[in-house]
Amino acid sequence: MSTHQVIEWTEAGHTHDARWRSENQTPPPRRVTTADDRMTADTAYRLACEGTALLWRGDYRGARQLLTAMARRADRGPRRPRPRRAPAASPAEAFHQHRQAQSRRARVLGMLLIPLDGDYGVPLRRAPDVRQACEEAYGPADGPSVTSLRELLGLIGAHEWRKKGVAVPALGGDRIHPHYGVFSPVRGEYVDLVAQAPLPDTPPPLAYDIGTGTGVLGAVLARRGVQKITATDQDPRALACARENIARLGLTEQVDVVQEDLFPPGRAPLVVCNPPWVPARPTSPVEYAVYDPDSRMLHGFLDGLADHLAPGGEGWLILSDLAEHLGLRPRAELLAAFERAGLKVLDRLDTRPVHRRATDPGDPLHEARAAEVTSLWRLAAG
Secondary structure, eight states: OOOOOEEEEEETTEEEEEEEOOTTOOOOOSEEEEEOTTSOHHHHHHHHHTTEEEEEOSOHHHHHHHHHHHHHHHHHOOSSOOOOOOOOSSHHHHHHHHHHHHHHHHHHHTTEEEEEOTTSOOOSTTOOOOHHHHHHHHOSOOSOEEEEHHHHHHHHHHHHHHHHOEEOGGGTTOEEOOOTTSOOTTSTHHHHHHHHSOOSSSSOSEEEEESOTTSHHHHHHHHTTOSEEEEEESOHHHHHHHHHHHHHTTOTTTEEEEEOSSOOSSOEEEEEEOOOSBOSOOOSGGGGGTBOGGGHHHHHHHHHHGGGEEEEEEEEEEEESHHHHTTSSOHHHHHHHHHHTTEEEEEEEEEOOOSGGGGOTTSTTHHHHHHOOEEEEEEEEO
């Protein structure tokens, strides 16, 4: 029996229903009305703020224009004056306020809905062919459905990234092709750290890449001459993505991608992990690579590392200190976690991010981003 969620609406006096698709597990809206190109942006925004979803029946490009207009209104805020919110008392409060604002914005903009036919076709004028993008994210089509335009645009963007790929200088400019919901290595500083750090052997015969994602770090280690890499992940999308990238790069003889929760059995001279950097709750699939609730993956890696290192081996933890600048995880807490896990620090390699938001003074978290440093901690069993 199917357990998927269903969205219902009334149109031309008849009740209709379809499968509801939401990758971030947003429940289907309770109130739905149909809308088309005659609806103004002010009316659409007001209805969305009141909790009424708009199932689009007009021109597809008109829906995109309407979403852009709604976004402008969401960013501008209400026209009625409200008491000015006091400045955040701390970086942590600023972060939580920013996340709350993002959540409110996403909720309102997610009220503009797009119908999908049984084969993922969009039955609207001037609609693009999104069938492959939807199948890559949702799997094989299984009947008519409805999703938000915002989510659909995310699927289309992910499909384009998957086709184009991301050039990785540490791989000689070869490209990594991220799948939907798998974090893209667009922030190359952490990849460069793994490409530059001194290997514990020349080179080690075996390495583990924990939480491999796209497989980029396993590929870098293979190109550096590590004879065998076991790359682990527990997300089916990440496993498929890593296997595809490793095969495309011709590294299947060196890199074995396996499904594991953190460590595979055994010990290795080198164990590498780039866990999510910020201890917060993710709200979408791709955010699981950024937000780590209660630092669960970080602590899981540290607590199990000593038992999976070969004698004289090293564990490489690649971690941004953004959480420290946001007041979410003090440096002392990280160092105490090393000590509790029976680990000692051999060295630390640092680099500064060069992504656009690090230099954008208009970013709500600019002060923390401007101070951010990404580090590769070389750890050994104490």
